[in-house]
Amino acid sequence: xxxxxxxxxxxxxxxxxxxxxxxxxxxxxxxxxxxxxxxxxxxxxxxxxxxxxxxxxxxxxxxxxxxxxxxxxxxxxxxxxxxxxxxxxxxxxxxxxxxxxxxxxxxxxxxxxxxxxxxxxxxxxxxxxxxxxxxxxxxxxxxxxxxxxxxxxxxxxxxxxxxxxxxxxxxxxxxxxxxxxxxxxxxxxxxxxxxxxxxxxxxxxxxxxxxxxxxxxxxxxxxxxxxxxxxxxxxxxxxxxxxxxxxxxxxxxxxxxxxxxxxxxxxxxxxxxxxxxxxxxxxxxxxxxxxxxxxxxxxxxxxxxxxxxxxxxxxxxxxxxxxxxxxxxxxxxxxxxxxxxxxxxxxxxxxxxxxxxxxx
Numbered sequence: 456x457x458x459x460x461x462x463x464x465x466x467x468x469x470x471x472x473x474x475x476x477x478x479x480x481x482x483x484x485x486x487x488x489x490x491x492x493x494x495x496x497x498x499x500x501x502x503x504x505x506x507x508x509x510x511x512x513x514x515x516x517x518x519x520x521x522x523x524x525x526x527x528x529x530x531x532x533x534x535x536x537x538x539x540x541x542x543x544x545x546x547x548x549x550x551x552x553x554x555x556x557x558x559x560x561x562x563x564x565x566x567x568x569x570x571x572x573x574x575x576x577x578x579x580x581x582x583x584x585x586x587x588x589x590x591x592x593x594x595x596x597x598x599x600x601x602x603x604x605x606x607x608x609x610x611x612x613x614x615x616x617x618x619x620x621x622x623x624x625x626x627x628x629x630x631x632x633x634x635x636x637x638x639x640x641x642x643x644x645x646x647x648x649x650x651x652x653x654x655x656x657x658x659x660x661x662x663x664x665x666x667x668x669x670x671x672x673x674x675x676x677x678x679x680x681x682x683x684x685x686x687x688x689x690x691x692x693x694x695x696x697x698x699x700x701x702x703x704x705x706x707x708x709x710x711x712x713x714x715x716x717x718x719x720x721x722x723x724x725x726x727x728x729x730x731x732x733x734x735x736x737x738x739x740x741x742x743x744x745x746x747x748x749x750x751x752x753x754x755x756x757x758x759x760x761x762x763x764x765x766x767x768x769x770x771x772x773x774x775x776x777x778x779x780x781x782x783x784x785x786x787x788x789x790x791x792x793x794x795x796x797x798x799x800x801x802x803x804x805x806x807x808x809x810x811x812x813x814x815x
Contacts, residue, residue: 511595
C-alpha cells in the first residue's frame, strides 16, 4: 500500500544468516531515506527541530517547587548549539570532496564505490514552536544545578515518557508530537527531531536501569480524504542534548542526536514490516545482539564511540556509525577504504561472527 511519508529508496543484499524467527535467509532488504546512490542527485529533507522543555509535576498536578525553585527544565540553551553542530553544519570528511553534513558523510562512505559523485542526502533544519512535556510525580528523578535551579539532568520512566510524547489518538493535539503534527510544524515529508534537555530514560521503573538518551521511530496516523487515505508516517527522533561531565569524556553534546538521525536515514521505518531493515542476527563488540539495520547501536558505548569534530569554533562529539557493509556481513567491505565504520574507520575492523537467534 502507498505510504504518505518521506522520500525513500530500497535495496537488497545477499548474506547467509538467520532472521528474527530463526529461519535461515539469503536475501535481505532495506529502505533508506533519500535517492538511490547509483542515480546521484541531492535529496534535501526538511528537518524540523521541535524543542521540548520539561515540567516535573507535584502530586496535585502543578509544577513542583523545591527550595523555592520551580522544576521547569528549559531546552532553550541547547537549541543554538544543536543548530551549529555537524549534524546540520558542514565539515570536512574523506567521503566528500566538498564539506558536508555528518549524516551525508556516513551515507557517502557506505555507498562510496556505488554512488554517483554528486549524490547527497541533506537536512535543512528549522526551529519550531517549543512544546512542554509534563511528567507526573513518581515517574522522574532529578539533579539540580549547583545554584539550586532546575536541572543538571532528569531521569524519566521510558513508558511514561513515550505515552506522553506521542498523541493518544489522531485528534490529540496536547502531546508534543500531536501538537507539532496538528500545527503543521512537522509533516510526513520531514525528518523531525524532538530535542530535550539532558532527559534520560530508564526501564522497569528502576532508575538504575538507565539510560536511553534517544530513539528514532515514526508516528503512525490513519490517512484521510486529503491524502487519498494513505497511511501517514511521521519519521522522527527524540534526542537529548548531553551536557559535558555527565557521562564518560567525549560522550556529550550531539552524541545521541547524531546516532538517532543517522539511524532515521538508514532505517526510517524501523523494520516495521518485518522485511525492510531486517538483517541477519549480529553481535557487535559492545555486546549488542540485534537483527536490524541500526548503524548506531553497533558502536554505542565503545571506548572510541565518538569522534571530535570542530565546527564554528566548538568541538562536537557525534557518534561513529557502522557502515552498511558491516551489517551485510560483506568481506571485503565495498565502503570507502574497505571500512566498516565511519568517520573513524578503526572502530570496527572485523565482522560479527554468524549468529543464531538472540545470539544464543
